Amino acid sequence: xxxxxxxxxxxxxxxxxxxxxxxxxxxxxxxxxxxxxxxxxxxxxxxxxxxxxxxxxxxxxxxxxxxxxxxxxxxxxxxxxxxxxxxxxxxxxxxxxxxxxxxxxxxxxxxxxxxxxxxxxxxxxxxxxxxxxxxxxxxxxxxxxxxxxxxxxxxxxxxxxxxxxxxxxxxxxxxxxxxxxxxxxxxxxxxxxxxxxxxxxxxxxxxxxxxxxxxxxxxxxxxxxxxxxxxxxxxxxxxxxxxxxxxxxxxxxxxxxxxxxxxxxxxxxxxxxxxxxxxxxxxxxxxxxxxxxxxxxxxxxx
Amino acid sequence: xxxxxxxxxxxxxxxxxxxxxxxxxxxxxxxxxxxxxxxxxxxxxxxxxxxxxxxxxxxxxxxxxxxxxxxxxxxxxxxxxxxxxxxxxxxxxxxxxxxxxxxxxxxxxxxxxxxxxxxxxxxxxxxxxxxxxxxxxxxxxxxxxxxxxxxxxxxxxxxxxxxxxxxxxxxxxxxxxxxxxxxxxxxxxxxxxxxxxxxxxxxxxxxxxxxxxxxxxxxxxxxxxxxxxxxxxxxxx
Amino acid sequence: xxxxxxxxxxxxxxxxxxxxxxxxxxxxxxxxxxxxxxxxxxxxxxxxxxxxxxxxxxxxxxxxxxxxxxxxxxxxxxxxxxxxxxxxxxxxxxxxxxxxxxxxxxxxxxxxxxxxxxxxxxxxxxxxxxxxxxxxxxxxxxxxxxxxxxxxxxxxxxxxxxxxxxxxxxxxxxxxxxxxxxxxxxxxxxxxxxxxxxxxxxxxxxxxxxxxxxxxxxxxxxxxxxxxxxxxxxxxxxxxxxxxxxxxxxxxxxxxxxxxxxxxxxxxxxxxxxxxxxxxxxxxxxxxxxxxxxxxxxxxxxxxxxxxxxxxxxxxxxxxxxxxxxxxxxxxxxxxxxxxxxxxxxxxxxxxxxxxxxx
Numbered sequence: 001x002x003x004x005x006x007x008x009x010x011x012x013x014x015x016x017x018x019x020x021x022x023x024x025x026x027x028x029x030x031x032x033x034x035x036x037x038x039x040x041x042x043x044x045x046x047x048x049x050x051x052x053x054x055x056x057x058x059x060x061x062x063x064x065x066x067x068x069x070x071x072x073x074x075x076x077x078x079x080x081x082x083x084x085x086x087x088x089x090x091x092x093x094x095x096x097x098x099x100x101x102x103x104x105x106x107x108x109x110x111x112x113x114x115x116x117x118x119x120x121x122x123x124x125x126x127x128x129x130x131x132x133x134x135x136x137x138x139x140x141x142x143x144x145x146x147x148x149x150x151x152x153x154x155x156x157x158x159x160x161x162x163x164x165x166x167x168x169x170x171x172x173x174x175x176x177x178x179x180x181x182x183x184x185x186x187x188x189x190x191x192x193x194x195x196x197x198x199x200x201x202x203x204x205x206x207x208x209x210x211x212x213x214x215x216x217x218x219x220x221x222x223x224x225x226x227x228x229x230x231x232x233x234x235x236x237x238x239x240x241x242x243x244x245x246x247x248x249x250x251x252x253x254x255x256x257x258x259x260x261x262x263x264x265x266x267x268x269x270x271x272x273x274x275x276x277x278x279x280x281x282x283x284x285x286x287x288x289x290x291x292x293x294x295x296x297x298x299x300x301x302x
Numbered sequence: 303x304x305x306x307x308x309x310x311x312x313x314x315x316x317x318x319x320x321x322x323x324x325x326x327x328x329x330x331x332x333x334x335x336x337x338x339x340x341x342x343x344x345x346x347x348x349x350x351x352x353x354x355x356x357x358x359x360x361x362x363x364x365x366x367x368x369x370x371x372x373x374x375x376x377x378x379x380x381x382x383x384x385x386x387x388x389x390x391x392x393x394x395x396x397x398x399x400x401x402x403x404x405x406x407x408x409x410x411x412x413x414x415x416x417x418x419x420x421x422x423x424x425x426x427x428x429x430x431x432x433x434x435x436x437x438x439x440x441x442x443x444x445x446x447x448x449x450x451x452x453x454x455x456x457x458x459x460x461x462x463x464x465x466x467x468x469x470x471x472x473x474x475x476x477x478x479x480x481x482x483x484x485x486x487x488x489x490x491x492x493x494x495x496x497x498x499x500x501x502x503x504x505x506x507x508x509x510x511x512x513x514x515x516x517x518x519x520x521x522x523x524x525x526x527x528x529x530x531x532x533x534x535x536x537x538x539x
Numbered sequence: 540x541x542x543x544x545x546x547x548x549x550x551x552x553x554x555x556x557x558x559x560x561x562x563x564x565x566x567x568x569x570x571x572x573x574x575x576x577x578x579x580x581x582x583x584x585x586x587x588x589x590x591x592x593x594x595x596x597x598x599x600x601x602x603x604x605x606x607x608x609x610x611x612x613x614x615x616x617x618x619x620x621x622x623x624x625x626x627x628x629x630x631x632x633x634x635x636x637x638x639x640x641x642x643x644x645x646x647x648x649x650x651x652x653x654x655x656x657x658x659x660x661x662x663x664x665x666x667x668x669x670x671x672x673x674x675x676x677x678x679x680x681x682x683x684x685x686x687x688x689x690x691x692x693x694x695x696x697x698x699x700x701x702x703x704x705x706x707x708x709x710x711x712x713x714x715x716x717x718x719x720x721x722x723x724x725x726x727x728x729x730x731x732x733x734x735x736x737x738x739x740x741x742x743x744x745x746x747x748x749x750x751x752x753x754x755x756x757x758x759x760x761x762x763x764x765x766x767x768x769x770x771x772x773x774x775x776x777x778x779x780x781x782x783x784x785x786x787x788x789x790x791x792x793x794x795x796x797x798x799x800x801x802x803x804x805x806x807x808x809x810x811x812x813x814x815x816x817x818x819x820x821x822x823x824x825x826x827x828x829x830x831x832x833x834x835x836x837x838x839x840x841x842x843x844x845x846x847x848x849x850x851x852x853x854x855x856x857x858x859x860x861x862x863x864x865x866x867x868x869x870x871x872x873x874x875x876x877x878x879x880x881x882x883x884x885x886x887x888x889x890x891x892x893x894x895x896x897x898x
Contacts, residue, residue, distance in 0.1 A: 035677070086860050095867025098606050102806050103860055105799045110856035117849035172397050173404070179390040186350060186384065188376035188405035188453065226795065230688060237681045275692040282685050285678060286670050 004140050013259040014252070015147035018154035019212045021251025023228055024235035025161065026205030028247045031236065032178035033198050034091075036100045040082065040107035041232060042225020044206035045213060046115060048075040049220030052211070053124045064129050072207030079203030082107055083196055091195075108225070115222040123219040132215055150212045157208050158248075161201070165244070174198060178242065234281050254281075303328045303488055304349070304380075304457055309358035311348045318344040320512045321358070326457065331479075331489040333499045335523075336509035342492045343385055345509070346461050349490075350382050351375040362457070377405050381455030385462045387446040391435025395426050398434050398445055402452025412452070419448040440471040447478065451487070458482065459490045464498070476502055500524050556875035557731040560817050561724045564590075568720045580716050582828050587719030588780045589820040592797075593804045594730040595773030597816035599766045600805065602739055604746035605676055607767075608798055609683030610774045612690035613660050615793035617775025618782040619694065619701050620656035622710060625649060625783075634707065637699040649713040649783065657775035664771030665764070672763040687798060694790040706789040714784035722780055726773050730813040738765050807862050809869025814876040822870065823855075830854045 023045075030038050051071035059067065090103045134145040165171035177184045177194045185191050213228055214220060235254045239246030257280060261273045304326040312318040318341045326332045334342050347353040349360060351372040360367040367375055376382075389398050399419055403412045420427030423444045429437060434445060443463055450458060460479065464472045476498050483489055483502075493499040500506060500520040508516040508523055516526045564587075571579050596610045623638075627646040631638060647655065671682050694701050701707070733739045742762040744752040753759050782788045800823065808819020834850040866872065 037681075089864045090860060090867075093864045093867040095863060096810075098600075098802075098806060098810070099863045099867055101606065102803055103863065105802065106856040106859045109796075109799060109852050113849035113852035113856070115849075117853070121848070169400070172393060172401055175392050176390045176397075176401055179392045180388055182352065182372075183384065183388045183390070184401070184404075185372045186352075186376065186382055187401055187449070188373050189401070190373050191371075233681070234685070237685075241677070241681075272692070272696055275689055275696070278685050278689045278692070282682060282689070285674065285682055285685070 008141055008143065009259055009263060011141075011143055012147055013256045015144075015150045016259065017252035017255030018151050018158075019209055019251075020231055020235050020255050021248045022154050022157055022205050022209035022212070023232035024239065024247035024251045025158075025244060026202040026209060027229075027232045028236045028239075028241060028244060029174075029198050029205070030202045031241050032244075033174065033181060034100070034195060035097060036087075036104065037233065038202065039101070039104040039229060040111060041104075041202070041206060042227070042229030043108050043111035044075050044079060044203055044225075045210035045228050046220060046222065046225040047078050047111065048072065048207045048210035049126055049214050049224065050115065050119060050124070051075070052126045052214070053220060056127050064127070068211050071211070072204060075207035075210070076200050076203040078111075079199045079206070080196060083199040087199075088192065088195075112222045112225070119222075121222060123221045125219050126214050128215055128218065146215055150215070153208065153212060157205065161205070161244075164201075170197060174201075234278065238281055238284055303363055304490070305359075305361045306345070306349070307359045307361075309345070309348060309355045309360065311344055311353055311355040311358075313344075313353075317356070318512050319348070319355075322509070322512070322514055324507055324514070326488060326490050329486065329488055330504045331483045331491060331502065333503035333506035333520075334490065334492045334509060335494070335496050335499055335506055335527075336515075338494065339511075340509040341512045342509055343461055344512075346382065346384075346459050346490075346492055349375075349380065349459065376453060376455075379456035381450040381453050381458045383443075383446045383450045383458070383460045383463060385465065387439075387442045389434045389437075389442050389445050389449065391433065393434055394431050395434050395437070395445060396430045398449050399426070399452055402449035405453055415452055415454075419451065423448050440467055440474070443467065443471075443475060444478070447482070451482075455487065457488045457490065459492070461492045462494060463491075464493065464495050472498065496527055500527075554728070554731060555877055556812070556814050557728045559876045560727050560814065564720060564723060568716060572716055582824065584714060584716055584719040584784055586820060586824045587723040588714065588777055588784055589801075589804060589824060590723040590817055591726040591777035591780060592774060592801050593808070593816040593820045594726040594813060595770045595777055596801055596805050597770075597810060597813060598730050598733055598773060599770035601810040601812065601816070602734060602742045602746065603763050603766055605763065606680045606802075607683040607770075608680065608802070609686035609690075610770060611793055611798040611801060612687045613664060613771040613774040614778035614781065614797070615690060615694055615790065616663065617653075617656050617660045617778035618788050618793060619778075620659050620775070621653050621779030622707065622782055622788070623700065624655055625652035625713075625779075626710070630709065634709065635699065635702065639699075649711075649718075653776060653779040656779055657772045660775035660778075661768050661772035665768045668764050668767040668771075672760050672767060687794070691790055691794050701790065704789065704791070706787050708787045710783050710786040710788070712783060712786050714780045719780065719784070722776060726776065727813055727817060729769075729773060730816065733766070733769055734813060738762050742766055803859050806869060807859060809866075809871035809873060811868070811873045812871065812875050814874070815869045815871040818870050818876075826858055827851065827855060 026044070027038060027041055030036055048071045051074040052067060055062065055067040055070060062070075086103050086107050087100065090099050093099075132146045132149065135142050136145055136148070137143075165175060173184060173189050173194055174197065177189070177198075181191070181194075184194065210228070231254060235250035236247050237250065238253050239248065239250030254277070257277050258273070261276055265273055265276070304324075306322060306324040309319055309322045310317065322341070322345060324332070324334070324345070334345060336342055344353065348355050349367065351367065351370055351374070355368055358368070362375075362378055362380060365378065367378075370378075390401065393401070396416070399416050400412070403415065406412055420430065425437075425441050426445055426448055429441070434442065437445060447460070447463070463479065464475050467475060472495065479489065479491065480502050491499060491503060500523060503520060505519055506517065506523050507514050508526060516523060568583065571583050592610075592614060595613070596607065599605070599610065600607050623635075623642050624645055624647050626634065628644055631643055631646075667686065671679060671686075674682055695704050697703070734743070741752065741757045742765075744755070744757055745759045745762065749759055778793065781793070785792070804819035804823045805816055806819070807822055808817065809815025830851040834848070837850060838848075862870070
């Protein structure tokens with residue numbers, strides 16, 4: 001492999017990793033506070049995709065950027081509705097934590113099935129500005145415009161998130177809730193508001209991450225969410241489910257593994273690429289159950 | 303100010319408190335002492351709204367507390383320094399303090415209070431921007447108390463503030479608590495350190511196996527505790 | 540009664556809930572067999588397969604408190620392994636043409652083949668479980684999820700053995716009504732025996748208070764590992780039964796959807812004991828089939844060639860959430876099924892009619 005090819009691959013991996021990191025962050029935000037792995041997260045992306053499809057049908061005159069932002073809003077709304085209607089009542093019934101997991105599974109099924117019944121089980125195409133598929137030359141290197149856009153968008157989103165978490169009072173509340181949820185309640189911070197906010201942020205990240213994710217495949221299906229949620233899940237796990245920096249690390253580890261294995265594996269073993277990747281993930285979990293983020297203690301048995 | 307009447311509370315099928323009645327008057331410092339497992343933390347948890355009692359009433363300044371959420375109870379003027387301090391390690395000292403005033407909206411006053419806390423507890427001022435997890439045990443305890451004071455509570459509950467502190471620090475801690483009382487805060491102090499507690503409180507309750515075994519001024523209780531030690535051998539804590 | 544009869548009967552008393560469940564299932568089976576309705580029979584067989592799967596999951600998750608998403612992978616492995624040893628060689632020649640080795644030559648009868656496959660799966664689970672059981676609660680759950688996905692990928696790609704993503708057709712319908720009943724009852728008994736065994740009791744101690752249990756000398760990792768292996772065996776049996784009931788399998792049919800349903804059955808019924816697992820399977824099956832019937836009826840009204848496909852899942856999901864809110868500990872709420880007290884007194888004079896639930 002030539003030097004140029006290697007650099008191009010690295011750039012592709014970094015861009016993909018930034019998208020994965022966004023997705024992982026959306027999952028970790030909710031996990032950090034509720035200790036809940038939201039399996040319906042993939043369906044957040046699906047809804048974003050269908051919102052794009054609906055908008056391009058209803059309002060083709062509206063600029064693409066506005067449509068994209070509206071679809072992110074739809075995802076945030078969905079996340080809030082789900083929290084209020086499904087998760088909050090189950091939480092309030094004080095059952096074992098596994099009930100919340102099952103709730104997220106149930107929501108995932110409900111949303112997917114609703115899409116199948118009300119829309120269609122078949123794929124629908126999502127329009128993107130044609131500039132996305134262009135390739136730009138930087139000297140001897142050829143880089144996809146999509147990669148640059150993805151990096152910029154992810155970077156800005158991440159910046160926004162960091163500002164929210166570090167510089168606002170809301171962010172302080174969220175971080176405190178992730179440390180010790182009960183204690184924040186004992187200081188008067190309303191539990192329901194914190195959780196709703198976390199879901200909203202999760203929805204926002206899913207919406208933006210979804211737009212970047214769909215840019216690579218161009219279509220949406222009811223079951224499209226499974227891929228992203230698995231990626232987000234494993235990226236979070238590798239990074240350490242409790243930390244946002246960890247989600248970042250996890251996203252990049254996964255993207256580098258994906259692209260690296262793709263480039264390095266012999267053709268016969270290529271189909272097993274994903275299997276290898278997950279085996280490596282399990283190995284990481286076994287050696288460092290707290291994830292790769294430095295300075296973290298192992299998750300206690302919950 | 304605070305009245306518990308015949309409280310029965312527990313966890314699932316385990317009944318931890320069987321008919322506990324306590325009162326704390328305005329401006330008093332009341333102690334709640336007893337051995338491990340007697341139910342002291344359960345009393346605090348029930349008042350704070352973390353636990354719903356199976357029976358009984360709790361009134362604070364005339365208002366019923368039972369059934370209210372912890373968030374509401376804080377807003378009524380009850381602050382708490384829980385067992386084990388429970389400061390937020392991922393936040394800075396300053397952020398911890400700011401969070402203490404979560405229920406308040408008067409921002410300039412909040413800033414003033416934070417400044418005041420840093421004066422009262424100089425170590426907090428020095429470490430204002432450090433992560434709270436990096437503080438020592440004694441420093442964290444001060445942070446926990448300062449944080450609880452940030453909401454300007456009418457009643458402050460402290461759950462075993464001396465736990466895990468080195469003996470020299472224990473002395474400082476109790477001086478601190480006396481200082482709080484002199485500043486006019488009503489205090490309910492839960493402790494295992496019987497001797498030191500009886501030195502500073504106005505009145506105390508002795509809790510044993512979920513029931514109030516004795517109550518009264520420190521001198522009376524000290525006698526009872528001595529008798530207990532004589533009969534049962536060993537210290538009650 | 541102090542005669543020698545009392546002692547063996549006391550032993551049986553200990554198995555009360557399992558007996559109650561078994562008797563109920565036998566009665567239902569006999570009834571449906573006599574009624575002779577093919578659809579009902581198929582529903583019942585499906586229920587029996589579900590019972591085996593949910594009891595398998597319960598044996599691990601219910602007793603240890605560790606959520607496992609990986610047990611359907613044992614179902615899948617058991618299913619494919621069973622097919623590989625049971626399918627007659629002539630059939631294998633054209634179904635799995637690239638298969639090599641001794642597998643091409645054997646074609647065991649159903650039960651030995653199934654048990655062999657389950658044993659192989661259990662051994663695999665023992666090997667995998669060894670490092671996995673040392674992980675803490677959340678990490679273990681994530682690892683089992685990873686296991687589910689890895690198994691799925693491997694099965695999808697091992698085309699020589701599994702036909703890859705393509706469906707494997709033409710499996711012989713060994714799982715009849717009474718075969719299904721037999722293994723459902725055996726699974727229930729096994730689950731119950733495990734729960735009440737020494738290992739089971741130690742494991743359940745770790746469920747609520749792991750540190751206290753460890754301090755009392757319980758080897759937490761070891762008891763979890765045993766439960767993991769045993770539950771994998773049961774799940775594999777379920778997989779083999781499934782394969783020879785539906786008579787066609789593919790990796791997709793034993794993946795996320797099945798995991799969701801199995802976990803749902805366990806939680807809805809109550810994960811703390813075997814009765815919960817069985818009740819959950821029954822309730823969900825009834826709900827599912829009822830909703831499905833309604834969906835089909837609705838489809839006859841929908842114009843423009845649409846079915847109401849998806850209606851069942853939506854209603855099922857909503858029903859699950861409602862049930863969880865109403866009964867957070869599951870329908871059984873931690874109590875085992877039991878027989879009436881007069882039977883207790885008639886048989887052996889044990890005064891307590893109910894089981895002390897250790898939760």
